[in-house]
Amino acid sequence: xxxxxxxxxxxIVQKGGISIINCAYENTAFDYFPWYQQFPGKGPALLIAIxxxxxxxxxxxxxxxxxxxxxxxxxxIMDSQPGDSATYFCAARWSNYQLIWGAGTKLIIKP
Amino acid sequence: DGGITQSPKYxxxxxxxxxxLSCEQNLNHDAMYWYRQDPGQGLRLIYYSQIVNDFQxxxxxxxxxxxxxxxxxxxxxxxxxxxxxxxxxxxASRSQGSYGYTxxxxxxxxxx
Numbered sequence: 001x002x003x004x005x006x007x008x009x010x011x012i013v014q015k016g017g018i019s020i021i022n023c024a025y026e027n028t029a030f031d032y033f034p035w036y037q038q039f040p041g042k043g044p045a046l047l048i049a050i051x052x053x054x055x056x057x058x059x060x061x062x063x064x065x066x067x068x069x070x071x072x073x074x075x076x077i078m079d080s081q082p083g084d085s086a087t088y089f090c091a092a093r094w095s096n097y098q099l100i101w102g103a104g105t106k107l108i109i110k111p
Numbered sequence: 112d113g114g115i116t117q118s119p120k121y122x123x124x125x126x127x128x129x130x131x132l133s134c135e136q137n138l139n140h141d142a143m144y145w146y147r148q149d150p151g152q153g154l155r156l157i158y159y160s161q162i163v164n165d166f167q168x169x170x171x172x173x174x175x176x177x178x179x180x181x182x183x184x185x186x187x188x189x190x191x192x193x194x195x196x197x198x199x200x201x202x203a204s205r206s207q208g209s210y211g212y213t214x215x216x217x218x219x220x221x222x223x
Contacts, residue, residue, distance in 0.1 A: 009151070032210050043115075043201050043214030044154075089153060093210060096161075097142065101153035 002027060004092050006102030014110050019077040021105045023090035026071060030100070032093035035064065035075045037086050038104075044089055048075070080109045113138045117202050117215035124189070124196070124222050132187045132218045134202035143185035144203040144212070147171060154201065160185055189220060197222050 005024045013019045023033075032051055036044035050057045050064040050073065057064045063076040077084055090102040115136045124130045134143065142161050146154040156169030160179040174193025179185055185204075189196045199219050203212040 004153075006153075034211070036212075041217070041219075043117075043203070043216050044212075045214065046211045049210065097205060097210065098156070098159070099154075099212065101155075103151065103153045 002094065002100055004090060004100050004102045006090050006105060008105060009103070010106045010108070012108045012110060013080045015080060015082060017080050017109075019080045019084065019107055019109070020074055021088050021090070021107070022072065022074045023102050024070075024072045025092050025100075027092070027094070028071070030092035030094065033064070033066065033073050034091050034093075034099070035062075036089045036091065038089065039086050047088070077107075080107075082109045082111050085109045115202055115204055115213055115215035117200075117218050119218060120216065122218055122220045124220060126222055127191045129188055129190050130220065132189065132200055132202075132220070134185045134187065134215060135183055136185075136202075136204045136213075136215075137183060138204055138206070138213060139182070140204035140213070141182070141207040142205040143179065144205070145169075145175070145177065145185070145187045146201040146203065148199040148201055148217075157187065157200075196220055 034049035035047045037047045038044040048059050048062050061078045066073045087104045087106050089104050091099040118133045144159045145157040155171050157175050158177040160166035176188045201217045202215045
């Protein structure tokens with residue numbers, strides 16, 4: 001119930017391609033779904049976030065798609081660049097502002 | 112510049128020793144968090160604090176202790192009771208009413 005399942009564990013995409021990372025959850029009480037980006041040796045940084053009353057949110061090359069009925073949400077990175085190579089975490093907000101984290105996806109963009 | 116400072120960046124500890132990881136923030140955030148990160152796993156919550164002089168256990172608190180005597184500081188002690196302490200430790204903070212977390216750059220602890 002409290003888990004957020006993230007896939008794939010790792011992903012290799014050619015430069016200029018679309019990177020897609022998926023997350024699924026069970027608890028319908030989750031009310032905020034952020035994505036964080038983490039570079040090696042650094043802490044995660046908030047990339048983009050969405051609430052469940054919105055089906056899509058776009059910020060530059062990054063888009064979250066949210067399917068409330070399927071309890072799934074995904075991150076799309078358009079025109080992927082080598083600088084996008086990082087580990088990406090999805091998360092869901094639980095009560096009292098606690099975040100439940102996915103296991104992470106290591107994304108490699110090949111030049 | 113406002114942010115979270117974690118120190119040291121790398122820490123080596125002998126088995127049986129306690130060690131304290133520092134976390135300081137100048138963002139005036141109310142809530143602070145400690146997470147542990149292991150390869151291939153998500154972030155696991157160790158302890159969190161919503162206000163000064165109060166803190167709560169997270170999912171993996173055994174073998175760890177914290178204090179919150181000042182709003183800006185939330186040190187984590189890894190005790191000898193922690194069976195597998197080698198990991199990357201992340202401190203985060205959040206402003207009251209905000210959903211976003213701000214993370215420090217982490218401390219990598221290695222037991223030798």
